[in-house]
Amino acid sequence: MDMLNVKINGIAVQVPKGSTILEAARIAGVEIPTLCFMKEKNEIGACRICVVEANEGRGFRIVTSCVYPVSEGMEVLTNSAKIQKARKTTLELMLSTHNKECLSCRRSTNCELQRLCNEYHTDENRFKGERPVYEIDYSAAHLVRDNNKCILCRRCVAACNEQFVSVIGANNRGIDTNIGQAFDLPLNNVPCISCGQCTVVCPTGALMEKDDTDKVWAALNDPTKKVIVQPAPAIRATLGEWFGMAPGTNVEGKLAAALRRLGFYKVFDTDFAADVTIVEEANELIERIQGGGVLPMITSCSPGWVKFCELFYPDLTPHLSTCKSPHQMEGAIIKTYWAEKNGIDPKDIVTVSVMPCTAKKFECGREDESASGYPDVDVVITTRELGRMIEKAGINFTALPDEAFDNPLSEDTGAAVIFGATGGVMEAALRTAYDWVTGESCDHVDYEAVRGTAGLKEASVVMNGLEVKVAVASGAAAAKNVMDQLAAGNPKGWTFIEIMGCPGGCVNGGGQPYQPQCVRDIVDLKAVRAKALYDQDAGMPVRKSHESEAVKVLYSEWYTEGFGKGKAHHALHTSYVARPKYTYDK
Numbered sequence: 001m002d003m004l005n006v007k008i009n010g011i012a013v014q015v016p017k018g019s020t021i022l023e024a025a026r027i028a029g030v031e032i033p034t035l036c037f038m039k040e041k042n043e044i045g046a047c048r049i050c051v052v053e054a055n056e057g058r059g060f061r062i063v064t065s066c067v068y069p070v071s072e073g074m075e076v077l078t079n080s081a082k083i084q085k086a087r088k089t090t091l092e093l094m095l096s097t098h099n100k101e102c103l104s105c106r107r108s109t110n111c112e113l114q115r116l117c118n119e120y121h122t123d124e125n126r127f128k129g130e131r132p133v134y135e136i137d138y139s140a141a142h143l144v145r146d147n148n149k150c151i152l153c154r155r156c157v158a159a160c161n162e163q164f165v166s167v168i169g170a171n172n173r174g175i176d177t178n179i180g181q182a183f184d185l186p187l188n189n190v191p192c193i194s195c196g197q198c199t200v201v202c203p204t205g206a207l208m209e210k211d212d213t214d215k216v217w218a219a220l221n222d223p224t225k226k227v228i229v230q231p232a233p234a235i236r237a238t239l240g241e242w243f244g245m246a247p248g249t250n251v252e253g254k255l256a257a258a259l260r261r262l263g264f265y266k267v268f269d270t271d272f273a274a275d276v277t278i279v280e281e282a283n284e285l286i287e288r289i290q291g292g293g294v295l296p297m298i299t300s301c302s303p304g305w306v307k308f309c310e311l312f313y314p315d316l317t318p319h320l321s322t323c324k325s326p327h328q329m330e331g332a333i334i335k336t337y338w339a340e341k342n343g344i345d346p347k348d349i350v351t352v353s354v355m356p357c358t359a360k361k362f363e364c365g366r367e368d369e370s371a372s373g374y375p376d377v378d379v380v381i382t383t384r385e386l387g388r389m390i391e392k393a394g395i396n397f398t399a400l401p402d403e404a405f406d407n408p409l410s411e412d413t414g415a416a417v418i419f420g421a422t423g424g425v426m427e428a429a430l431r432t433a434y435d436w437v438t439g440e441s442c443d444h445v446d447y448e449a450v451r452g453t454a455g456l457k458e459a460s461v462v463m464n465g466l467e468v469k470v471a472v473a474s475g476a477a478a479a480k481n482v483m484d485q486l487a488a489g490n491p492k493g494w495t496f497i498e499i500m501g502c503p504g505g506c507v508n509g510g511g512q513p514y515q516p517q518c519v520r521d522i523v524d525l526k527a528v529r530a531k532a533l534y535d536q537d538a539g540m541p542v543r544k545s546h547e548s549e550a551v552k553v554l555y556s557e558w559y560t561e562g563f564g565k566g567k568a569h570h571a572l573h574t575s576y577v578a579r580p581k582y583t584y585d586k
């Protein structure tokens with residue numbers, strides 16, 4: 001590799017040819033502040049926060065480090081007086097159109113703009129004058145846009161484009177420039193898939209998940225209600241980050257302890273229903289293969305993906321498994337089986353799901369998700385909202401002891417744990433389908449070919465002489481690739497496909513803890529968070545969903561007609577709608 005010699009703040013360093021100044025500085029151990037920059041996603045040099053002084057033999061001049069390439073012998077000053085002044089002025093100009101409501105803003109203390117303004121001692125009123133005032137868009141179930149806090153960095157636009165959905169962009173020009181939907185349509189009136197990827201990357205409080213914590217507090221303070229909580233598999237791999245722990249720290253025990261201290265009547269685990277999902281889904285797959293049903297069958301755990309399919313490929317919804325997603329199944333089981341067993345009227349139960357995903361806020365309000373006659377899930381909060389609730393309750397999360405979830409609706413297998421990573425549902429389903437088709441208990445349970453963070457993975461498994469070709473896609477762009485192939489006649493002959501709406505799956509969902517972009521640029525969050533789940537799976541005594549004793553009890557006591565039949569079909573399966581068709585040409 002060709003290397004160049006440069007000096008960063010007087011320190012000599014060798015960097016690969018083609019590096020930007022920002023990359024060279026990172027190699028030298030110097031972090032240059034950024035706001036609009038997202039590595040390989042939003043390299044537009046727009047916000048001017050990353051400016052540095054660079055000398056290529058003609059004297060120092062100011063350049064934007066995120067896009068400016070280094071040259072042999074270049075000298076760079078990242079923090080000179082001139083640079084500090086330039087950055088401070090840029091921040092003050094940003095604040096001139098900002099509402100500066102830090103005291104009540106939910107991003108306060110983890111806002112990238114606020115942190116920089118603090119570091120640079122900005123005068124928030126230096127540039128006074130008229131500023132545009134925007135109505136807040138509350139129209140969607142999953143997120144809120146407050147353009148009074150937007151700095152026009154376009155990170156959200158890049159995230160939405162990466163999802164191949166592209167429903168947001170810049171409107172108007174000059175001081176009236178704002179980010180939103182075309183023709184200022186409300187967010188609930190465009191083909192947004194509710195994935196929330198835009199909220200994860202927004203550096204400010206301009207884009208936030210819709211906060212539903214007040215509904216949970218109200219239920220917890222209502223003596224007539226039994227409030228039951230369930231966290232998704234991915235939450236244990238990420239919640240620790242909210243409290244400053246390293247990405248990839250598994251906090252399952254502290255998670256259960258914190259939920260109990262918040263006052264929930266029962267602290268169940270969605271993992272239980274993930275195992276139920278697998279037995280239902282594996283059974284559905286085998287029935288479709290043996291009975292001439294629609295193939296390939298595609299998983300339906302991810303409501304962002306399901307909405308993407310309904311919006312953009314409505315003719316192909318028969319490929320979707322009819323299984324509800326695991327938390328909806330858990331809610332249905334709580335309000336039917338568990339309620340009856342415990343003599344509790346389902347109308348007195350409030351089910352709360354803690355999810356990695358903003359699309360689950362949309363999903364819990366869908367039709368055909370009310371097995372007991374009441375919504376399977378009443379409230380969905382994200383990992384971030386749970387983090388705020390724990391803080392508000394004064395719970396010292398990092399000092400909590402490890403506790404177990406309540407049973408019986410928490411017992412899980414390793415197969416359930418890996419649901420949170422892309423490929424996890426496929427691997428879990430293969431573990432069960434293989435045993436059922438062959439009639440043997442296979443010792444090999446690690447399907448490495450479907451692991452990893454690649455957007456599209458393919459594998460082939462032979463069961464009793466039958467070759468089953470599978471594909472795993474994560475992120476809506478990869479989903480589009482798969483669906484275009486299905487529309488063209490499935491040339492690769494896939495039988496079973498897992499699709500997750502967010503790149504990397506739920507560990508990288510739109511409701512997961514923020515990490516500043518400087519961390520996201522250098523840490524593969526998808527991989528380190530997934531590793532926490534695969535490590536847990538590897539150490540578990542039972543790693544196949546159909547071997548879960550709790551699942552066996554559920555079917556022997558309640559779903560006695562068998563998988564996908566009678567009461568199980570009514571409670572655990574759902575239906576889809578063909579939404580108004582959108583195409584990429586419009």
Ligand code: SF4
Nearest residue numbers: 101102105111204205
């Ligand atoms: S977005 Fe950041 S700077 Fe703006 S009000 Fe919220 S915390 Fe303050």
Ligand code: SF4
Nearest residue numbers: 160192193195196198
């Ligand atoms: S939620 Fe997803 S689809 Fe909707 S605007 Fe944000 S990134 Fe785009």
Ligand code: SF4
Nearest residue numbers: 150151153154156202
């Ligand atoms: S909404 Fe957030 S991410 Fe999007 S342009 Fe505004 S500040 Fe940037």
